[in-house]
Amino acid sequence: MEPLYSLTEDGKVHETPEAVHAALRDLGYQSFRAGQEEAIMRILSGLSTLVVLSTGMGKSLCYQLPAYLYAQRSRCISLVISPLISLMDDQLSGLPAKLRAACIHSNMTRKQREAAIEKVKSGQVCFLLVSPEVLVGSAGSGTGCLPSAQELPPVAFACIDEAHCVSEWSHNFRPCYLRLCKVLRERLGVRCFLGLTATATPSTALDIARHLGISDQQGVSALVSLLKGERFGCLDSIIVYCTRREETLRVAALLRTCLQGVLLTGGGPSGQTDPAARRKKELARKKIRKPLKWLAESYHAGMSAAERRRVQNNFMCGELRIVVATVAFGMGLDKSDVRGVVHYNMPKSFESYVQEIGRAGRDGEPAHCHLFLDAEGADLHELRRHIYADTVDYYTIKRLLQKVFPACTCRRLQEHQKGRWKDVEDSDLLEVMEEHDQENQPDRAAPAGPVWRFWSSGAVVEDVDQDLAASGHASFGDGAGGARLTTRERRGGVCPERRACRTHERAIPIQEVVEALDVPEEGVETLLCYLELHPQRWVELLHPTLSVCKVSCYDGPKQLQKVTKICPPVAVALARKRMAGERVERSDRVEFDVVEVADIMGWQLPLVKRGLRQLQWSTDRAGGRSGVLVEFSAASFHFRSYGDLSPEEMDGLCRFLHGRVQEQERTRLRQLTACFQAFRSVAFQSVHLLDGSRSQQLKALLSEYFDRKKERGGAIQQEQLQEPDTNELLGWEEQVRTDIRRFLALRSDEKFSGRAVARILHGIGES
Numbered sequence: 001m002e003p004l005y006s007l008t009e010d011g012k013v014h015e016t017p018e019a020v021h022a023a024l025r026d027l028g029y030q031s032f033r034a035g036q037e038e039a040i041m042r043i044l045s046g047l048s049t050l051v052v053l054s055t056g057m058g059k060s061l062c063y064q065l066p067a068y069l070y071a072q073r074s075r076c077i078s079l080v081i082s083p084l085i086s087l088m089d090d091q092l093s094g095l096p097a098k099l100r101a102a103c104i105h106s107n108m109t110r111k112q113r114e115a116a117i118e119k120v121k122s123g124q125v126c127f128l129l130v131s132p133e134v135l136v137g138s139a140g141s142g143t144g145c146l147p148s149a150q151e152l153p154p155v156a157f158a159c160i161d162e163a164h165c166v167s168e169w170s171h172n173f174r175p176c177y178l179r180l181c182k183v184l185r186e187r188l189g190v191r192c193f194l195g196l197t198a199t200a201t202p203s204t205a206l207d208i209a210r211h212l213g214i215s216d217q218q219g220v221s222a223l224v225s226l227l228k229g230e231r232f233g234c235l236d237s238i239i240v241y242c243t244r245r246e247e248t249l250r251v252a253a254l255l256r257t258c259l260q261g262v263l264l265t266g267g268g269p270s271g272q273t274d275p276a277a278r279r280k281k282e283l284a285r286k287k288i289r290k291p292l293k294w295l296a297e298s299y300h301a302g303m304s305a306a307e308r309r310r311v312q313n314n315f316m317c318g319e320l321r322i323v324v325a326t327v328a329f330g331m332g333l334d335k336s337d338v339r340g341v342v343h344y345n346m347p348k349s350f351e352s353y354v355q356e357i358g359r360a361g362r363d364g365e366p367a368h369c370h371l372f373l374d375a376e377g378a379d380l381h382e383l384r385r386h387i388y389a390d391t392v393d394y395y396t397i398k399r400l401l402q403k404v405f406p407a408c409t410c411r412r413l414q415e416h417q418k419g420r421w422k423d424v425e426d427s428d429l430l431e432v433m434e435e436h437d438q439e440n441q442p443d444r445a446a447p448a449g450p451v452w453r454f455w456s457s458g459a460v461v462e463d464v465d466q467d468l469a470a471s472g473h474a475s476f477g478d479g480a481g482g483a484r485l486t487t488r489e490r491r492g493g494v495c496p497e498r499r500a501c502r503t504h505e506r507a508i509p510i511q512e513v514v515e516a517l518d519v520p521e522e523g524v525e526t527l528l529c530y531l532e533l534h535p536q537r538w539v540e541l542l543h544p545t546l547s548v549c550k551v552s553c554y555d556g557p558k559q560l561q562k563v564t565k566i567c568p569p570v571a572v573a574l575a576r577k578r579m580a581g582e583r584v585e586r587s588d589r590v591e592f593d594v595v596e597v598a599d600i601m602g603w604q605l606p607l608v609k610r611g612l613r614q615l616q617w618s619t620d621r622a623g624g625r626s627g628v629l630v631e632f633s634a635a636s637f638h639f640r641s642y643g644d645l646s647p648e649e650m651d652g653l654c655r656f657l658h659g660r661v662q663e664q665e666r667t668r669l670r671q672l673t674a675c676f677q678a679f680r681s682v683a684f685q686s687v688h689l690l691d692g693s694r695s696q697q698l699k700a701l702l703s704e705y706f707d708r709k710k711e712r713g714g715a716i717q718q719e720q721l722q723e724p725d726t727n728e729l730l731g732w733e734e735q736v737r738t739d740i741r742r743f744l745a746l747r748s749d750e751k752f753s754g755r756a757v758a759r760i761l762h763g764i765g766e767s
C-alpha cells in the first residue's frame with residue numbers, strides 16, 4: 001500500500017504535518033514523548049522502523065497513531081503481531097475511545113474468530129492484533145485463521161511487538177517468529193514494518209533491523225546523492241548490486257521515490273571532461289528525449305521467472321534506467337552499453353568484483369563504477385556470516401554420508417553365493433554373471449517395448465516376493481554377484497579394491513535433505529562432488545531425477561494386484577512394503593522410490609520409468625486409458641554409491657569432507673578480508689570526491705592480487721584484520737556464554753555441535 005506521506009527529494013521524512021498532531025489529540029495526548037514522533041512519521045512515510053524504548057515509555061502509540069491515520073484516509077488495516085496472547089484482550093479494552101481494533105489468537109473459539117474477521121473485512125477496525133502462530137499458520141495453532149490477502153483490506157503496515165524474538169534464536173527454533181516477516185511480505189504484501197522492543201543490545205538491534213528490512217537511511221541518501229550527482233546523474237543503464245534480496249526491494253523502492261522528477265533520459269555520458277559543458281549538453285538532450293518508462297526495479301533469484309524476465313527485458317531495451325540486484329543479475333547479460341555499476345554493498349571477493357564491474361562499458365565507451373564501503377565493517381561481517389552459514393559441520397557431514405552410503409546386503413549375499421557356487425572360480429563366476437546380466441538387461445533385449453515383457457507370468461512375480469526376503473537382488477542379477485564388475489569398473493574408473501558391493505543406484509530427495517540437514521542445495525551438491533572427485537571416486541553423480549513414483553488404480557485394490565502381475569517394479573515395491581509390515585492387500589495405490597526398485601532389480605531407470613508410464617494406457621478400454629494413474633515427484637540427487645563401507649571408511653570420509661569444507665571456508669574468508677582491506681585503503685569519506693590516483697591505486701592492488709594468486713597457484717595469503725582488543729572480547733565472551741547457557745537449557749532435549757550453536761547465535765539459517 002502507498003504510504004501516507006512521500007519523502008523529501010533527498011530521501012528524508014517531511015516535517016510533522018498538523019494532521020498528525022490532530023490525530024495525537026484525538027487519541028487523548030497533548031504532545032509526543034521522546035522517540036514517538038520520529039517513529040510515527042517514518043511509518044506514515046512508508047519507512048520500516050525499529051523502536052527500542054524502555055517499558056512504559058509509550059511504544060504502543062507508535063503503531064496506534066499511524067493505524068488510526070491510515071484507516072482514516074483509506075480503507076485499509078494495520079497488523080499488530082504480539083506473542084502475548086493472554087494480554088491481547090486487555091490490550092484492546094485499554095485502547096483510546098476513538099481507536100477500534102480486533103484480535104485473533106489461538107485461544108479463541110471459531111465463532112469469536114469469525115466475528116473478528118468480519119469486523120476487519122467490513123472496515124470497522126483500524127488494526128488487528130494477532131499472535132505470530134495465527135499469522136504463520138503453524139500446525140495445530142490456528143491454521144487458516146486469517147483470511148487470504150485478497151479477502152483482507154490492504155495492509156498499511158505491520159507492527160511486530162517484542163521484536164527481539166525475531167533475532168533471539170535461529171530460524172530453526174522459533175519458526176513462526178522467524179518466518180513472520182517472510183509471510184507478511186510474500187502473502188500479505190507488507191512493505192513497511194515497525195519493530196517494538198524494550199530489550200535490544202546494539203547487535204541484536206542490528207539483527208532485528210536486518211530482518212525487518214530497515215534501511216540504513218544514510219547509505220540510501222548517499223546512493224541517491226551519487227545517482228543525482230555529476231558522474232552518474234546523466235547515465236542510463238546502471239546496475240546497483242546489493243548483498244541481500246530484501247535490500248534490493250527496499251533500495252529500488254526508495255530510488256523510485258527519491259529520483260522521481262530528476263530523471264535524465266537517454267544516451268550515455270558525452271565523454272567530455274568539462275563538467276559545465278557536459279551538463280549543458282545533457283540538459284539539451286533531456287529536452288528532446290522521451291522519458292524512460294521505468295526508473296528503478298529490483299531483481300533477485302527469489303523472484304518469479306516471468307518477473308525476472310520482465311525486468312531484464314526492460315533493462316535490455318533501455319526502458320529501465322536502474323536495476324537494483326543481487327549477483328543473480330548479470331550472468332549471461334548481453335548488454336554492451338551498461339554505463340554504471342554501483343556496489344551498494346561490498347562484493348565477497350575481488351574475483352566477484354572484477355566480474356561485476358566488467359559488465360559496464362563493454363562497448364568501449366566510458367563507464368563508471370562506485371563502491372560503498374561500510375567503514376565499520378558491517379558488510380564484511382555480513383559476508384563473513386554468509387561464509388559460516390555455507391559451511392557444514394562434522395555431524396551434518398556424517399548424517400549426509402549415512403544417506404549417501406546406506407548399508408546394503410551385498411556382502412551377505414556374496415557369502416551366500418559363494419556357498420552355492422563354491423566350485424566356480426572367480427573368473428568363471430564373472431562370466432556367468434555377465435551372461436546373466438546381458439540376458440536380463442531390458443534395454444538390450446527389448447529396446448522398444450515394455451520393460452517387463454519377460455516378467456509377465458504370475459509365477460515369476462511370485463518369485464520376486466520370495467527373493468525379496470533376501471533383498472531382491474538375487475532374482476534380478478545386479479548387486480548379488482559379488483565379483484561382478486560394473487561398467488564403470490571395467491572402464492577402470494572406480495575403487496580399485498575388490499569390494500563386496502559394486503555400487504547401487506540411489507536417489508535422495510533434494511528438499512528433504514536440505515531441510516533435514518539445514519544445508520542449501522548447492523552445499524549438498526558440493527559435498528557429493530568432492531566424493532566423486534576423490535581418487536577413489538566414492539560416488540558417481542548422475543542426472544537429478546524424480547525419484548518417487550505413485551501408482552493409483554481407479555478400479556480399486558484388485559486392479560493394483562493385476563498391475564503387479566504385468567509390472568514387476570510394482571510387484572517389488574508392494575512386496576517390500578509387505579515385508580516392512582505394511583498392509584497392502586486392500587490398497588489401491590502404492591508410492592515407492594523408483595530408483596531403489598530399479599536398482600534392486602538391476603534394471604535401467606529410464607526404462608523402468610517408461611514402462612511405469614505405459615501402465616496408464618490400455619488397448620482394451622475406450623479412450624485408451626487404463627484407469628491407472630502414474631505420477632513421479634520429488635526432484636532428487638541421483639548417484640551410484642557403495643553400501644558396504646566399514647565404520648572406519650565412513651569416519652575417514654567424514655574427515656576428508658570436513659577437511660575440504662574447512663579449507664574452502666578459510667579460502668573464502670581470506671579472499672573476503674583481502675578485498676575489504678584493499679577497498680578500505682583507497683576509500684573516501686564522501687561520495688562526491690573523485691581522485692584518479694585512488695582509482696589507479698585500486699587497479700594496482702587488483703593486479704597485484706591476481707598476480708600473486710597466479711604465482712601461488714590460486715592460493716592467497718592470510719591477511720590479518722584488526723580484531724577488537726582483549727578487554728572488549730572478554731566482555732563479549734561473558735555475554736555469549738550466558739546466552740549459550742540459556743539457550744542450551746531451553747533446548748536440553750537436543751544435541752548441538754559448537755558450530756551449530758554459533759550459527760544459531762549468528763541468526764544464520766535461511767538459505
Ligand SMILES: Nc1ncnc2c1ncn2[C@@H]1O[C@H](COP(=O)(O)OP(=O)(O)OP(=O)(O)O)[C@@H](O)[C@H]1O
Binds near residue numbers: 029032198
Ligand atoms: N505521548 C504520550 N503522552 C502521555 N502519555 C503517554 C504518551 N504515550 C504513551 N503514554 C502513556 O504511557 C503509558 C505506557 O504506554 P505503553 O503501554 O504504550 O508503553 P510501552 O512502552 O508499550 O510499555 P510495555 O513495554 O510495557 O508494553 C500508557 O498509559 C500510555 O497511555
